[in-house]
Amino acid sequence: MKILSSIRFLIASFHQRIWIVVFFSVLLSALLIPVSFLVKIIFDQAIPNADISLLLKLTLTLIALMACSGIFSIYTRATIIRHTKRAISGIRNSLTAKLLRMSHVSYQQADLSRIHKVLVYDTEKLDNFANAIFSVIIPSACISFCLAVILLILNVQMSLLLFIVAPFILLLTELLRRACKKSLRQFQLSFENFHRKSLFLLELNKLIKVSSTQQKEADLHKDIITELEDSSLNMAIGYIKMSNYQEVIFSISSIILLAWGSYTVMKGEMTIGTLMSFYFCLFLLKRYLTTIGNAVPAVLEGSDSWQQCTSILKEESDEIYTGIMRGEFDGRIECKDLTFSFGELVLFKKYNLSLRPGETTLVVGPNGSGKSTLVNLILGLYQPQEGALYASGIPYSTWDIQYLRSKIAVVLQEDTTFQGTILDNIVYGISGVDITAVQQAVLNSGLHEFIESLPDGLYTMIGEKGAKLSGGQRQKIAIARCFLAKASLVILDEPTNHLDQHSVELIATTLKNQAHTPSILIISHTAKLQSLADNIIELKTSYS
Numbered sequence: 241m242k243i244l245s246s247i248r249f250l251i252a253s254f255h256q257r258i259w260i261v262v263f264f265s266v267l268l269s270a271l272l273i274p275v276s277f278l279v280k281i282i283f284d285q286a287i288p289n290a291d292i293s294l295l296l297k298l299t300l301t302l303i304a305l306m307a308c309s310g311i312f313s314i315y316t317r318a319t320i321i322r323h324t325k326r327a328i329s330g331i332r333n334s335l336t337a338k339l340l341r342m343s344h345v346s347y348q349q350a351d352l353s354r355i356h357k358v359l360v361y362d363t364e365k366l367d368n369f370a371n372a373i374f375s376v377i378i379p380s381a382c383i384s385f386c387l388a389v390i391l392l393i394l395n396v397q398m399s400l401l402l403f404i405v406a407p408f409i410l411l412l413t414e415l416l417r418r419a420c421k422k423s424l425r426q427f428q429l430s431f432e433n434f435h436r437k438s439l440f441l442l443e444l445n446k447l448i449k450v451s452s453t454q455q456k457e458a459d460l461h462k463d464i465i466t467e468l469e470d471s472s473l474n475m476a477i478g479y480i481k482m483s484n485y486q487e488v489i490f491s492i493s494s495i496i497l498l499a500w501g502s503y504t505v506m507k508g509e510m511t512i513g514t515l516m517s518f519y520f521c522l523f524l525l526k527r528y529l530t531t532i533g534n535a536v537p538a539v540l541e542g543s544d545s546w547q548q549c550t551s552i553l554k555e556e557s558d559e560i561y562t563g564i565m566r567g568e569f570d571g572r573i574e575c576k577d578l579t580f581s582f583g584e585l586v587l588f589k590k591y592n593l594s595l596r597p598g599e600t601t602l603v604v605g606p607n608g609s610g611k612s613t614l615v616n617l618i619l620g621l622y623q624p625q626e627g628a629l630y631a632s633g634i635p636y637s638t639w640d641i642q643y644l645r646s647k648i649a650v651v652l653q654e655d656t657t658f659q660g661t662i663l664d665n666i667v668y669g670i671s672g673v674d675i676t677a678v679q680q681a682v683l684n685s686g687l688h689e690f691i692e693s694l695p696d697g698l699y700t701m702i703g704e705k706g707a708k709l710s711g712g713q714r715q716k717i718a719i720a721r722c723f724l725a726k727a728s729l730v731i732l733d734e735p736t737n738h739l740d741q742h743s744v745e746l747i748a749t750t751l752k753n754q755a756h757t758p759s760i761l762i763i764s765h766t767a768k769l770q771s772l773a774d775n776i777i778e779l780k781t782s783y784s
């Protein structure tokens with residue numbers, strides 16, 4: 241069923257072109273009909289009569305037919321692959337779009353390692369699956385069918401004998417396929433585990449070092465690698481068994497057929513040419529059936545990957561606000577009778593808050609009191625269970641939330657720098673900025689002295705996740721981004737985590753004095769910054 245549903249999807253994305261594939265496959269098969277009869281004439285006429293000129297003509301015709309068949313085959317496969325690649329790109333684009341549309345809550349709950357695996361590895365397997373089905377199995381099946389018909393025409397008795405054996409070969413293939421599927425599943429689980437653990441080792445390398453758990457992690461990884469080796473070996477042996485059993489059964493059947501055919505020739509009921517032609521077609525049939533058999537692993541793996549892709553595409557994880565309004569935002573935010581909880585943990589109940597244009601609000605509270613949750617609510621990343629948020633007096637549900645977010649600049653608690661230059665990091669998400677504006681933003685954020693000390697200045701590469709910078713320098717990059725954004729509301733989440741009080745005060749004052757006077761929301765666990773604030777809001781820890 242899984243295989244069928246994936247094929248159906250791929251056919252749909254091929255539109256009408258799938259029929260071109262079938263047409264060329266049939267054409268390819270048709271070329272084989274004269275081939276078998278030419279072989280028969282060589283053995284029945286050219287050889288017995290020692291007719292060299294006939295032999296030469298037949299040989300040249302055979303070569304020409306085979307060359308045509310090769311050219312058609314290349315054209316058919318190239319056409320198919322072009323379409324399968326396009327279909328796979330479509331799936332990759334849909335998965336990427338899904339990932340970007342994912343709500344923050346779904347993102348927090350998602351198994352990111354699994355999503356990464358599906359997007360990168362499963363789509364690649366799906367690509368192999370599509371190639372296997374459309375460029376190998378469909379053409380090979382058409383040709384095999386055509387060869388079976390030729391065999392039947394050449395000798396009914398021998399063909400029937402062959403067709404009696406065929407169901408046993410198919411039955412055995414099915415049994416082996418089931419066994420392979422089990423070992424394939426086991427391999428996939430081990431691979432997923434290996435992938436997840438490898439990511440863990442890369443991402444938490446520092447924690448591992450400072451916790452002195454290198455040896456423990458190395459041992460654990462060794463076990464995972466051994467498990468992967470075992471499951472991969474089981475799967476490979478399963479496939480080897482499958483193809484070898486088929487090979488043995490086919491060879492035995494061929495020998496029986498040869499004996500039976502020779503006996504028929506001896507009795508004068510069949511010419512040697514027909515026997516040779518029959519064998520020639522049988523040889524071709526075996527070749528195409530083997531090709532189909534070799535494509536089976538890719539089909540099994542691909543259909544499983546298809547299920548993984550669709551499970552992500554079907555997940556209900558899209559953005560929570562779906563409004564479309566784009567309008568003037570003056571930095572005014574209101575939370576009215578807002579209730580928000582994580583399960584049993586009620587963080588806000590009938591809560592009211594107001595951020596007024598151009599004013600600075602300080603939200604203070606101990607760890608776990610809901611400060612970051614409030615930021616997420618204001619950014620429209622969470623939706624309250626009751627009550628509503630308003631921006632410039634308009635409900636969040638009416639706003640195009642992405643547009644509204646583009647008017648809010650945030651310096652998050654967590655690091656947001658990425659591999660690239662300082663300039664790339666500063667201008668991320670901001671379009672149409674000139675270098676003078678960047679330099680001004682750098683000056684305002686207090687990053688200028690550091691940048692001037694670097695030989696490559698703004699063009700200095702900062703390493704993966706800003707590894708070559710200090711925590712304060714990374715935070716200042718985010719602050720420079722805020723200055724550049726010219727947002728109507730600026731949120732500074734725990735700015736004193738990496739910056740000293742004096743720097744924060746300087747930055748906040750410069751922000752306030754910007755020509756467009758943004759509203760400022762400062763989140764802090766201490767009241768140290770109260771001198772900056774027009775309003776102070778205190779949050780209390782609430783445990784259910």
Ligand SMILES: Nc1ncnc2c1ncn2[C@@H]1O[C@H](COP(=O)(O)OP(=O)(O)OP(=O)(O)O)[C@@H](O)[C@H]1O
Nearest residue numbers: 348582587605606607608609610611612613614765
């Ligand atoms: N995604 C989530 N799912 C369930 N509970 C959550 C989630 N995010 C936060 N919480 C819980 O909500 C409470 C408030 O968390 P929040 O991060 O908003 O606090 P905070 O005031 O910003 O804390 P801190 O000062 O430590 O950053 C905490 O008790 C936390 O365990």
